[in-house]
Amino acid sequence: MEEKSISDIIEEYLKQILGESSQIEIRRSEIANHFDVVPSQINYVIKTRFTIQHGYLVQSKRGGGGYIRIERVNLLDNVDVLNSLIQAIGDSISERDAYDIVRTLYDEKLLTRREGDLMLVALSKQTLNVNDCNVEARLRARILISMLNRLRYES
Amino acid sequence: MEEKSISDIIEEYLKQILGESSQIEIRRSEIANHFDVVPSQINYVIKTRFTIQHGYLVQSKRGGGGYIRIERVNLLDNVDVLNSLIQAIGDSISERDAYDIVRTLYDEKLLTRREGDLMLVALSKQTLNVNDCNVEARLRARILISMLNRLRYES
DNA sequence: TAAAATTTGGTCAAGATTAGTCAAGAAATT
DNA sequence: AATTTCTTGACTAATCTTGACCAAATTTTA
Structure with a gap:
C-alpha cells in the first residue's frame, strides 16, 4: 500500500x-x-x-x-508470442512464473477473475502437493499449457 | 466472560x-x-x-x-452443495467421475462453459499424465477440491 | 585500418530486509 | 487430568539492494 x-x-x-x-x-x-x-x-x-x-x-x-x-505484447492474440511463451514454459515451470502468466492474462482481460483463480489454484504448490519439486514443476507445465491451448482455441 | x-x-x-x-x-x-x-x-x-x-x-x-x-470476500450460499461434493470426492476420483461433477455444476449454472472447460482440461488423464493410476486419481481429487473451494466465494 | 579507449549494458554473489514454519512450553478450557 | 489453544523464538525462505567484475558496441587514436 x-x-x-x-x-x-x-x-x-x-x-x-x-x-x-x-x-x-x-x-x-x-x-x-x-x-x-x-x-x-x-x-x-x-x-x-x-x-x-x-x-x-x-x-x-x-x-x-x-x-x-x-x-x-499480447500473449494469446499473437501466435509468435504465444509460442515463445509456451517455449518459455518448456516442460517445467515454477509456481511464481505460472502465477505471473495467469495474472497477465487477467490484466489483459482475457480471463475473468474466477477463471484466473480456478487456474491459479490448480497450479499452486499446495494443490499439486508432489514431493519431488521437478515432478511438480513438470506437472504444472502440462496443466498450464493445456489450459492455455484451450483458451487459444476458444478465443 | x-x-x-x-x-x-x-x-x-x-x-x-x-x-x-x-x-x-x-x-x-x-x-x-x-x-x-x-x-x-x-x-x-x-x-x-x-x-x-x-x-x-x-x-x-x-x-x-x-x-x-x-x-x-463474499461467501456464496451454495456452500452445502460444494461441501457434499467435496465429501463425495474423498481423496481420489476418476476422470469420468470428475467429468460428471463438472458437468453437473455446469448444468446447475454454477459454472460458465469456459470455466467448466478449463477445469476439465486440468483434470484430464492426458494432462495429468501420471504413470500410477492411483497417484493420478489422488492428484485429480486435490485439484478438483481446490477448484470447488474457489467456487465458494465470489469476486 | 587496427588497436586502444570509452561507453554502454549484463551477471553474479553477498548482505539486508521482510515473511513463513515448526515445535516446545504456557495458559485456558473441558 | 486431558485436551485444546495460545505464545514464543530459533531456524528457514523469499525478495530487494549494492557493488565488483564481465562483455559488447562505438568512438578515438596511432
Missing part, C-alpha cells in the same frame, strides 16, 4: 511510460540515476517484472548509443 | 481496519510491534482467524517492501 520498495516504484514508472506508447527505449544509467540506485537494479526490475510471463519483450544494446527496449 | 487473548485483540484490530476498506496491507513487524508480540504471532492469528472458511483471502510478499494483504 504505502511503503513500496524502490523496485516497485521503478516498475510503476516504466509502466507509466509504457502506457503512452507500447514500446520504450531507456538508457539504463539515466533511470538508475533518476532513482538514485545502482545501474544493475534496473536489470533486477526488468528481470523480475518485465518478463514474457508478464507480457513484455526486452531487447538491449551495449556500447555508445546503447539502450534497453521494452515492448508490451 | 473470560479474558480476551492477545490473538483475539489482534483479530479485532485487523477486522476493524477491514471494516473501512475490503482489503488491507499490513507489515507484519509493525503489527507485532504495536501489540508487543513476536512476529510469528501475526501468522498464527491469520492462520486461525482469516481463512477462506471465514471469508478471507490472504497474500503476502517477503523481502524489502514486503507485506501481508488480507481481503474480505
Whole structure:
C-alpha cells in the first residue's frame, strides 16, 4: 500500500511510460540515476517484472548509443508470442512464473477473475502437493499449457 | 466472560481496519510491534482467524517492501452443495467421475462453459499424465477440491 | 585500418530486509 | 487430568539492494 520498495516504484514508472506508447527505449544509467540506485537494479526490475510471463519483450544494446527496449505484447492474440511463451514454459515451470502468466492474462482481460483463480489454484504448490519439486514443476507445465491451448482455441 | 487473548485483540484490530476498506496491507513487524508480540504471532492469528472458511483471502510478499494483504470476500450460499461434493470426492476420483461433477455444476449454472472447460482440461488423464493410476486419481481429487473451494466465494 | 579507449549494458554473489514454519512450553478450557 | 489453544523464538525462505567484475558496441587514436 504505502511503503513500496524502490523496485516497485521503478516498475510503476516504466509502466507509466509504457502506457503512452507500447514500446520504450531507456538508457539504463539515466533511470538508475533518476532513482538514485545502482545501474544493475534496473536489470533486477526488468528481470523480475518485465518478463514474457508478464507480457513484455526486452531487447538491449551495449556500447555508445546503447539502450534497453521494452515492448508490451499480447500473449494469446499473437501466435509468435504465444509460442515463445509456451517455449518459455518448456516442460517445467515454477509456481511464481505460472502465477505471473495467469495474472497477465487477467490484466489483459482475457480471463475473468474466477477463471484466473480456478487456474491459479490448480497450479499452486499446495494443490499439486508432489514431493519431488521437478515432478511438480513438470506437472504444472502440462496443466498450464493445456489450459492455455484451450483458451487459444476458444478465443 | 473470560479474558480476551492477545490473538483475539489482534483479530479485532485487523477486522476493524477491514471494516473501512475490503482489503488491507499490513507489515507484519509493525503489527507485532504495536501489540508487543513476536512476529510469528501475526501468522498464527491469520492462520486461525482469516481463512477462506471465514471469508478471507490472504497474500503476502517477503523481502524489502514486503507485506501481508488480507481481503474480505463474499461467501456464496451454495456452500452445502460444494461441501457434499467435496465429501463425495474423498481423496481420489476418476476422470469420468470428475467429468460428471463438472458437468453437473455446469448444468446447475454454477459454472460458465469456459470455466467448466478449463477445469476439465486440468483434470484430464492426458494432462495429468501420471504413470500410477492411483497417484493420478489422488492428484485429480486435490485439484478438483481446490477448484470447488474457489467456487465458494465470489469476486 | 587496427588497436586502444570509452561507453554502454549484463551477471553474479553477498548482505539486508521482510515473511513463513515448526515445535516446545504456557495458559485456558473441558 | 486431558485436551485444546495460545505464545514464543530459533531456524528457514523469499525478495530487494549494492557493488565488483564481465562483455559488447562505438568512438578515438596511432
